[in-house]
Amino acid sequence: xxxxxxxxxxxxxxxxxxxxxxxxxxxxxxxxxxxxxxxxxxxxxxxxxxxxxxxxxxxxxxxxxxxxxxxxxxxxxxxxxxxxxxxxxxxxxxxxxxxxxxxxxxxxxxxxxxxxxxxxxxxxxxxxxxxxxxxxxxxxxxxxxxxxxxxxxxxxxxxxxxxxxxxxxxxxxxxxxxxxxxxxxxxxxxxxxxxxxxxxxxxxxxxxxxxxxxxxxxxxxxxxxxxxxxxxxxxxxxxxxxxxxxxxxxxxxxxxxxxxxxxxxxxxxxxxxxxxxxxxxxxxxxxxxxxxxxxxxxxxxxxxxxxxxxxxxxxxxxxxxxxxxxxxxxxxxxxxxxxxxxxxxxxxxxxxxxxxx
Numbered sequence: 001x002x003x004x005x006x007x008x009x010x011x012x013x014x015x016x017x018x019x020x021x022x023x024x025x026x027x028x029x030x031x032x033x034x035x036x037x038x039x040x041x042x043x044x045x046x047x048x049x050x051x052x053x054x055x056x057x058x059x060x061x062x063x064x065x066x067x068x069x070x071x072x073x074x075x076x077x078x079x080x081x082x083x084x085x086x087x088x089x090x091x092x093x094x095x096x097x098x099x100x101x102x103x104x105x106x107x108x109x110x111x112x113x114x115x116x117x118x119x120x121x122x123x124x125x126x127x128x129x130x131x132x133x134x135x136x137x138x139x140x141x142x143x144x145x146x147x148x149x150x151x152x153x154x155x156x157x158x159x160x161x162x163x164x165x166x167x168x169x170x171x172x173x174x175x176x177x178x179x180x181x182x183x184x185x186x187x188x189x190x191x192x193x194x195x196x197x198x199x200x201x202x203x204x205x206x207x208x209x210x211x212x213x214x215x216x217x218x219x220x221x222x223x224x225x226x227x228x229x230x231x232x233x234x235x236x237x238x239x240x241x242x243x244x245x246x247x248x249x250x251x252x253x254x255x256x257x258x259x260x261x262x263x264x265x266x267x268x269x270x271x272x273x274x275x276x277x278x279x280x281x282x283x284x285x286x287x288x289x290x291x292x293x294x295x296x297x298x299x300x301x302x303x304x305x306x307x308x309x310x311x312x313x314x315x316x317x318x319x320x321x322x323x324x325x326x327x328x329x330x331x332x333x334x335x336x337x338x339x340x341x342x343x344x345x346x347x348x349x350x351x352x353x354x355x356x357x
Contacts, residue, residue, distance in 0.1 A: 014086065015042040016220050017066070017188060022080035024058075024065045027073065031300035035061040035075070037244040040326075045187075048214070048221045050235035050252070052228060052267065056296055058244040059224045060110065063190045066222075067107060068097050084188070103133040106181035108174075110193040115177060116165040122149075122176045123161030126183055133184045148179040152209060171202035178209065185217050192224045207234055228271050232256055240264050243297055243307040246326055250333035260333070260340040262312045266292040306338075314339045 024036040036058045043049050051059050064070045065077055068089060082089040084105065089097065101107075109115040117125060123145045130141040142161065149157035152175040165173055174194060181189055191210065195203040207230060214221055223235055231238055231252065238255045240248040240263065248261040259265045269290035294311035297303055303310065306319040318338050326336040329344050 013044060015083075016045040016047070016085060017043040017222075018081075018083040019062075019066070020081040020083070022062070022065060022082065023078040024061055024070055024075060025078045026075045028300060030298075033299040034244050034302070035299065036065060038080075039241075039244075039246050041239055041246070041249065043188075043220050043222065046214075046218055046220055047237070048223065048235040050231040050238045051222065051224045051241060052226060052231055052238060053241035054226065054267075054296060056299075057241040059226075059241055060192055062241070063107065063192050063222065063224055066190065067101055067105060068094075069101075099133075102129055102181075102186075103184045104186055105188045105190070106184070106186040107190040108177050108181050108192060108194045110196060116173060118165055121162050121164055122168070123163075126161075126176075126180050129180055129183045144183070145179075148183055149176070151182075151213075152176075152179045153205065154179075171199075171206070174202075174206060175209070178206070178213075182213055182217065182219075186219055188220050188222070189214075190222045190224070193226070194223070195225070195227065195230060203230070210234070228267060240267070243302070244299060245307065245336065246334070247308065247336045248334065249326075250335075254331070254333060260329075260335045260344065261308075261337045262314050262339070263292070263308050266290070266311075 019042075020040050022036055022039045023034065026033040026035055039058075039062060041049070051062060053059055061070065061075075066082055066089070068077070070077060077090060080090070084100070089100070092100075116122065123142060126145040126148060127138065127141040130136045130144055131138070134141075136144065146157045146161050149160055154160050154172055154175050160168070160172070165176070168176065178194070189210075194210070195206050210221065211234065213219070221235075223231070225231060235252055238248075238250060238252050239246050240255075240261065242263050248255065248259070248264045250260075255264065256268065259268055270292065272289060292311055297307055297310070305321055306312070306315065306324050309315045309319045312319070316339060324336045324338050324341070326334050327341050328334050329341070330348050335341060335344075
């Protein structure tokens with residue numbers, strides 16, 4: 001096992017996005033909060049990556065860090081690197097970052113009602129993006145806005161282009177946010193909880209739309225969500241975050257087939273209808289959903305050792321003594337758990353012997 005190797009993409013292929021040892025902190029009266037603490041990952045061109053975890057684990061702060069939109073003060077990116085097409089975004093002047101936002105890197109924010117300006121029509125807000133980044137005149141930008149609204153499935157786009165956000169349903173507002181995000185055909189789309197508070201039918205439509213747009217435009221997508229069902233359907237790889245850190249990173253199928261970290265197993269067991277949930281219910285002798293006991297630790301007062309230790313039923317002595325490193329296993333997936341690492345290492349000679357035989 002080699003903790004320094006990141007197998008997320010072919011090492012000979014230049015990743016579209018590479019985040020290295022990123023640390024984003026917030027200075028508060030209670031102390032310094034490490035919202036994102038040493039996170040690293042790579043995303044290939046045209047790839048899809050899911051980032052999951054409980055509320056407060058650092059998912060949204062991660063997305064804001066990539067775009068350098070962390071509110072300062074109290075937040076700041078303390079260290080690390082964010083390379084997009086080989087350029088470190090943390091070293092770019094703000095003028096160049098403004099040119100990238102919305103053009104090469106776009107974001108669908110979590111709540112469209114608070115992200116859309118209530119005093120401007122949705123058409124005016126899309127037009128502004130097109131005029132700023134594409135240099136279109138107003139007539140051409142309006143025509144393109146109508147095309148975009150039609151593309152994202154909004155009925156009567158010629159009429160809806162003059163609607164205000166409050167005149168649209170939640171699903172239609174989310175579609176407007178997607179239209180704004182893809183207006184300039186970005187290379188990277190960050191979708192922060194794009195299906196939150198939408199009914200399951202609209203959720204399916206939004207995900208189908210994103211998949212279709214990804215195929216048509218060839219863009220990479222980072223999907224941030226707490227909905228593991230959405231992740232299972234949509235992304236190629238999954239990062240599981242807990243208390244600001246990556247605790248597991250694996251291809252989607254491998255993660256759902258064999259989750260290694262106790263936190264990942266707990267998340268999957270809490271999904272209604274999942275195989276793990278059924279096993280957990282059967283083991284408990286009752287038909288109740290499994291839960292992860294305890295609370296996420298206070299990020300300003302982190303306990304020694306593993307941050308998940310107080311909630312983990314598999315914790316051993318070393319878990320209280322030092323923080324488990326994020327280690328790359330023989331199959332290429334990464335996990336930050338002493339117990340899981342030891343189990344996988346112990347199983348490896350057996351697998352090798354079987355292969356030799």
